[in-house]
Amino acid sequence: MYVCESESVCVRESVCESESMYIGDLEGKLTDQTQKLSTLCSELGTTDLEKHLEILVVENDRLKQDLNGSQLQLRHLRRSLSGCSKCDHVENSQLRERLSRAQVELKKTTEHLSELELEVQRKTEHVSQFEQHLQDVLQGKAEMEEGLNKRIRDYQLTLARQSTPPVKYITKTVQVESAKTKQALEEAQGRNQYLQEQVAVQRQVIHEREQQLQESWHNTAKLQAQIMIYEAELERTRGEMLEELQSMEEEKNCAIEEAFLRAQSEMKAVHENLNGVRMNLLSVQPALKSLTNDYNCLKHQVRDFPCLLQDAICQTKEEIFQMVEEVKEVNRDLLHKYKREMQLRKKCHNELVRLRGNIRVFCRVRPITREDGDGPETRGVVSFDSDDDGVLYVSYRGKTSVFELDKVFPPHALQNDVFQDVQALITSCIDGYNVCIFAYGQTGSGKTYTMEGTPKNPGINQRALGLLFSEVAERSEDWDLTITVSMVEIYNETLRNLLSKDLNEKLEIKLNPDGSGQLYVPGLTEIRVRSVEDINRVFELGRLNRATDCTNVNERSSRSHALLIISIAGTNTTSGVKRTGKLNLVDLAGSERVGKSGAEGHRLREAQNINKSLSALGDVIYALRSKQSYIPFRNSKLTYLLQDSLSGDSKTLMMVQVSPIERSVSETVCSLKFAQRVRSVELGAMGRRTENHYSPSRPDSELEPPPVMVQPGRLSYSQPGFTVGRSSLSGRRKLPATGM
Numbered sequence: 029m030y031v032c033e034s035e036s037v038c039v040r041e042s043v044c045e046s047e048s049m050y051i052g053d054l055e056g057k058l059t060d061q062t063q064k065l066s067t068l069c070s071e072l073g074t075t076d077l078e079k080h081l082e083i084l085v086v087e088n089d090r091l092k093q094d095l096n097g098s099q100l101q102l103r104h105l106r107r108s109l110s111g112c113s114k115c116d117h118v119e120n121s122q123l124r125e126r127l128s129r130a131q132v133e134l135k136k137t138t139e140h141l142s143e144l145e146l147e148v149q150r151k152t153e154h155v156s157q158f159e160q161h162l163q164d165v166l167q168g169k170a171e172m173e174e175g176l177n178k179r180i181r182d183y184q185l186t187l188a189r190q191s192t193p194p195v196k197y198i199t200k201t202v203q204v205e206s207a208k209t210k211q212a213l214e215e216a217q218g219r220n221q222y223l224q225e226q227v228a229v230q231r232q233v234i235h236e237r238e239q240q241l242q243e244s245w246h247n248t249a250k251l252q253a254q255i256m257i258y259e260a261e262l263e264r265t266r267g268e269m270l271e272e273l274q275s276m277e278e279e280k281n282c283a284i285e286e287a288f289l290r291a292q293s294e295m296k297a298v299h300e301n302l303n304g305v306r307m308n309l310l311s312v313q314p315a316l317k318s319l320t321n322d323y324n325c326l327k328h329q330v331r332d333f334p335c336l337l338q339d340a341i342c343q344t345k346e347e348i349f350q351m352v353e354e355v356k357e358v359n360r361d362l363l364h365k366y367k368r369e370m371q372l373r374k375k376c377h378n379e380l381v382r383l384r385g386n387i388r389v390f391c392r393v394r395p396i397t398r399e400d401g402d403g404p405e406t407r408g409v410v411s412f413d414s415d416d417d418g419v420l421y422v423s424y425r426g427k428t429s430v431f432e433l434d435k436v437f438p439p440h441a442l443q444n445d446v447f448q449d450v451q452a453l454i455t456s457c458i459d460g461y462n463v464c465i466f467a468y469g470q471t472g473s474g475k476t477y478t479m480e481g482t483p484k485n486p487g488i489n490q491r492a493l494g495l496l497f498s499e500v501a502e503r504s505e506d507w508d509l510t511i512t513v514s515m516v517e518i519y520n521e522t523l524r525n526l527l528s529k530d531l532n533e534k535l536e537i538k539l540n541p542d543g544s545g546q547l548y549v550p551g552l553t554e555i556r557v558r559s560v561e562d563i564n565r566v567f568e569l570g571r572l573n574r575a576t577d578c579t580n581v582n583e584r585s586s587r588s589h590a591l592l593i594i595s596i597a598g599t600n601t602t603s604g605v606k607r608t609g610k611l612n613l614v615d616l617a618g619s620e621r622v623g624k625s626g627a628e629g630h631r632l633r634e635a636q637n638i639n640k641s642l643s644a645l646g647d648v649i650y651a652l653r654s655k656q657s658y659i660p661f662r663n664s665k666l667t668y669l670l671q672d673s674l675s676g677d678s679k680t681l682m683m684v685q686v687s688p689i690e691r692s693v694s695e696t697v698c699s700l701k702f703a704q705r706v707r708s709v710e711l712g713a714m715g716r717r718t719e720n721h722y723s724p725s726r727p728d729s730e731l732e733p734p735p736v737m738v739q740p741g742r743l744s745y746s747q748p749g750f751t752v753g754r755s756s757l758s759g760r761r762k763l764p765a766t767g768m
């Protein structure tokens with residue numbers, strides 16, 4: 029029994045050994061399978077699939093980009109094509125080139141796309157093959173696992189069947205030995221458990237891979253669908269492009285045809301023109317021949333022209349020189365005649381002035397002004413003779429007084445009209461005469477208006493200086509003339525220098541110590557004037573100085589005599605002979621004050637002084653008229669100052685100013701009577717102030733050259749003095765002056 033038990037234990041041990049060997053074998057196989065699986069997994073594993081998938085995705089993206097690029101190009105081409113209709117033929121051809129390039133690129137892209145499609149297809153097949161293989165491997169593994177499980181179960185059943193009661197004894201033994209077996213079994217079971225777990229893990233992994241594969245298939249399908257859509261789009265675009273290309277081709281053909289037809293017609297026209305030109309050429313040939321001949325002829329002439337021109341120039345020069353000489357001769361002759369005529373004119377002028385009389389009396393009737401007011405007293409009492417401009421009628425209380433003067437200016441006479449009649453006198457002072465123009469009349473009769481005028485309408489003073497400037501300029505070739513100006517006021521028998529800085533300075537009239545009998549005023553300011561601006565400045569200064577000394581200029585002007593003394597000194601540039609002339613322009617004080625003022629105090633003194641000076645003026649004129657040996661020039665400052673302008677061959681013009689209104693009639697008549705008395709005076713004959721020697725005694729004289737012989741007939745101032753008679757030659761009617 030013991031043997032039997034030991035035999036059974038041995039059998040059991042051997043079974044166990046064989047079982048454990050088998051299990052180890054199985055384990056080795058399982059390990060191999062696991063290794064294989066992992067190898068397979070690593071071969072086909074996630075990485076490769078993902079890589080494939082990624083490659084496919086990248087490839088797909090690239091394709092998408094290509095497609096986008098192609099679409100963009102296509103759109104661009106479409107736009108270009110739409111603009112093509114407006115472009116010309118050249119642009120069409122450029123677009124066609126671009127289109128063909130795009131087509132080539134599209135073709136390439138399509139080819140590349142089909143290649144990629146093939147690649148995708150190939151890869152998909154490869155993936156499906158791998159899947160199939162993986163399924164097979166999994167199936168084998170599952171089968172193997174199933175077999176192993178079955179065998180493990182069988183072994184477990186066998187082991188369960190072998191555990192019998194007699195083994196109790198043996199069990200002890202077996203217990204000793206079966207512990208090892210048990211342990212081995214347990215180990216095998218543990219390993220088996222472990223392998224089962226591994227298998228489960230692998231299954232899970234496979235399941236995940238399957239899912240991923242499914243997704244990738246799904247994506248691939250999607251992408252394929254997208255590719256299909258793109259392909260369809262491409263196809264459609266290609267179709268459109270082809271259509272457009274075709275239409276463009278048609279257009280091109282049409283354009284070519286049109287251009288060809290046009291070119292043909294133009295060619296035809298050109299041919300026709302050419303024929304015409306040919307015909308013209310044939311007809312022009314003879315003319316051309318004659319032109320060539322002419323040209324040759326002209327060429328010869330041009331070659332000879334400089335010589336001919338030189339000859340002609342020389343000849344013309346000679347002629348011109350001759351003509352210039354002739355003209356010079358004529359000019360000399362004319363100049364000689366002109367100078368002679370000028371001398372004659374001067375003689376005639378002086379003769380005319382002499383015949384008119386040295387004392388001339390004009391009358392100016394001022395217009396009725398607003399200041400005269402209204403009423404019967406402002407009625408006009410003065411009338412004129414339309415046939416005689418020297419006659420004036422004054423009607424008052426039924427009586428008419430007639431006054432004959434040299435000239436009467438009616439109220440409407442202008443400043444210039446007055447000046448026209450006095451300018452001959454003014455020019456004569458350049459010839460060495462002393463001239464005196466004074467305005468006489470009652471206050472407000474227009475004396476200042478006539479002498480000074482207004483800034484816009486100047487009177488005799490400014491016009492006289494303007495005339496003198498132009499005369500000086502005209503004579504500047506023969507005479508070196510200078511014009512100086514002084515302004516003096518006589519108020520209350522006091523002489524005041526209106527151009528002086530010291531207004532309190534009183535001037536005195538003195539006899540020139542050189543024994544010439546000339547008078548001069550020491551300290552009198554003489555300002556040289558060359559232009560109208562100079563005159564205006566001098567007048568302004570005079571007006572200012574006159575105004576500073578009184579509160580009412582108008583009042584003062586009515587009671588003082590204002591004198592503008594213009595001296596003209598000249599030296600003959602040829603002979604060195606000097607001569608001087610003086611022009612006194614006097615605005616007298618109002619004449620109505622004389623003996624009528626009834627005033628007291630300074631007003632009385634004023635009236636007495638005005639009376640004195642105007643009476644003295646009357647006395648002087650009376651003495652002159654009656655040719656008295658003594659002329660009372662010294663009775664007043666006025667007559668003393670005007671002595672050299674009232675005596676000898678001096679020329680005097682009295683402008684009697686009268687008011688036309690009834691209120692002033694008595695003053696008007698008085699003034700006109702005085703004027704007639706003055707008009708009847710004859711002045712004695714004295715030579716003009718002509719010097720041909722240096723006179724140091726005259727304070728205003730200049731350095732003179734040594735005396736020279738005066739050429740006969742050249743200088744008008746060399747004439748002897750002349751006696752001035754009352755103008756019996758003037759033809760003026762002698763009308764009795766009726767007193768009132």
Ligand SMILES: Nc1ncnc2c1ncn2[C@@H]1O[C@H](COP(=O)(O)OP(=O)(O)OP(=O)(O)O)[C@@H](O)[C@H]1O
Nearest residue numbers: 394395470471472473474475476477585586617618
């Ligand atoms: N011919 C004229 N045309 C227009 N207005 C004139 C004329 N004559 C004088 N008048 C005006 O008459 C007014 C008095 O003239 P103006 O001052 O010249 O007189 P007058 O005799 O100089 O007086 P006085 O002795 O007070 O100085 C002035 O307003 C002046 O403008």
